Amino acid sequence: xxxxxxxxxxxxxxxxxPPLCIGTWSxxxxxxxxxxxxxxxxxxxxxxxxxxEAGVGFFDTAEVYGNGTSEELLGRFMQKxxxxxxxxxxxxxxxxxxxxxxxxxxxxxxxxxxxxxxxxLYQVHWPFTFFMSQETLMNALADEVRKGRIRAxxxxxYSAEEMRTAHQILQSRGIxxxxxxxxYSLLTRKVEKVGILDAxxxxxxxxxxxxxxxxxxxxxxxxxxxxxEGARKFDSRFKESGLKKIEPVLxxxxxxxxxxxxxxxxxxxxxxNAQPGxxxxxxxxxxxxxxxxxxxxxxxxSPEEIASLEEMTxxxxxx
Numbered sequence: 001x002x003x004x005x006x007x008x009x010x011x012x013x014x015x016x017x018p019p020l021c022i023g024t025w026s027x028x029x030x031x032x033x034x035x036x037x038x039x040x041x042x043x044x045x046x047x048x049x050x051x052x053e054a055g056v057g058f059f060d061t062a063e064v065y066g067n068g069t070s071e072e073l074l075g076r077f078m079q080k081x082x083x084x085x086x087x088x089x090x091x092x093x094x095x096x097x098x099x100x101x102x103x104x105x106x107x108x109x110x111x112x113x114x115x116x117x118x119x120x121l122y123q124v125h126w127p128f129t130f131f132m133s134q135e136t137l138m139n140a141l142a143d144e145v146r147k148g149r150i151r152a153x154x155x156x157x158y159s160a161e162e163m164r165t166a167h168q169i170l171q172s173r174g175i176x177x178x179x180x181x182x183x184y185s186l187l188t189r190k191v192e193k194v195g196i197l198d199a200x201x202x203x204x205x206x207x208x209x210x211x212x213x214x215x216x217x218x219x220x221x222x223x224x225x226x227x228x229e230g231a232r233k234f235d236s237r238f239k240e241s242g243l244k245k246i247e248p249v250l251x252x253x254x255x256x257x258x259x260x261x262x263x264x265x266x267x268x269x270x271x272x273n274a275q276p277g278x279x280x281x282x283x284x285x286x287x288x289x290x291x292x293x294x295x296x297x298x299x300x301x302s303p304e305e306i307a308s309l310e311e312m313t314x315x316x317x318x319x
Contacts, residue, residue, distance in 0.1 A: 011178035012204040013152045018056045020297050023283035027073050028066025048077045050287040054294035060281050062090035071113035088121035093129040100140035123154035127162045138169040154179035160199035167203050184209035186313045193317045201277050209272050212280040218268035220250050256305050269296030274306050
């Protein structure tokens with residue numbers, strides 16, 4: 001079993017991070033994740049401390065997660081420890097944010113909620129900027145780097161062309177584009193087909209992969225006999241035909257996992273991280289989920305095993 005690196009870097013910034021990021025969309029979100037009903041602050045605080053203990057003190061949040069609650073929770077939790085934590089958060093380019101000052105105001109609000117003086121990675125949540133041009137947006141972000149309020153700039157859901165544009169604008173200011181956060185998993189590989197991964201590697205941009213477990217499809221938890229409850233049961237991927245389609249992939253993941261004492265989910269995360277320049281973001285709202293996710297790092301499948309999963313999941317290059 002080959003060991004994986006204990007740290008990765010965010011693009012060409014030199015900022016070192018663990019090779020796994022903990023996603024905190026569910027922290028404070030009662031609409032989609034039932035925060036406050038199925039679990040609450042005590043559970044996610046325990047998950048936070050478990051992540052620190054597991055060596056994955058790198059958290060991804062956003063101003064819109066729980067309408068700021070996710071950032072506020074992280075801010076409170078960080079006040080209780082004396083170990084360094086890396087924070088990535090996101091700015092939403094909504095229609096009424098027209099001027100560059102909107103970026104400065106949003107950074108101020110996130111810093112207040114997080115109780116920080118500087119954000120490690122500040123990302124644009126989606127590319128559709130309405131009345132604010134990419135040039136205005138990227139220059140406003142560059143100004144925040146110059147002020148020292150953010151260390152690095154990232155984007156999310158940007159196409160290869162949009163990423164090149166952002167990179168070019170920031171390059172003119174002497175600042176690298178650090179990351180592009182996109183949906184990527186064994187069952188969601190469209191970013192390969194449309195050139196996003198190739199462009200990122202060419203530009204020296206790290207890919208942060210969200211939904212690396214395909215909303216639970218790759219955990220092995222759901223089968224045609226045991227479909228999920230809630231909104232996912234209306235998703236065609238979770239219907240009987242969709243679950244039957246992925247059975248061969250799950251079988252192969254089980255086989256590989258047995259070679260290392262790992263679960264299918266850990267194999268799926270490990271495969272994502274085995275792709276050059278990619279770091280998986282794994283959501284977690286309990287200590288068990290954090291430790292399960294952390295079990296995906298510190299080891300690596302053989303090249304043959306990685307290739308076998310790649311070949312089996314080529315039908316998902318359009319997804």
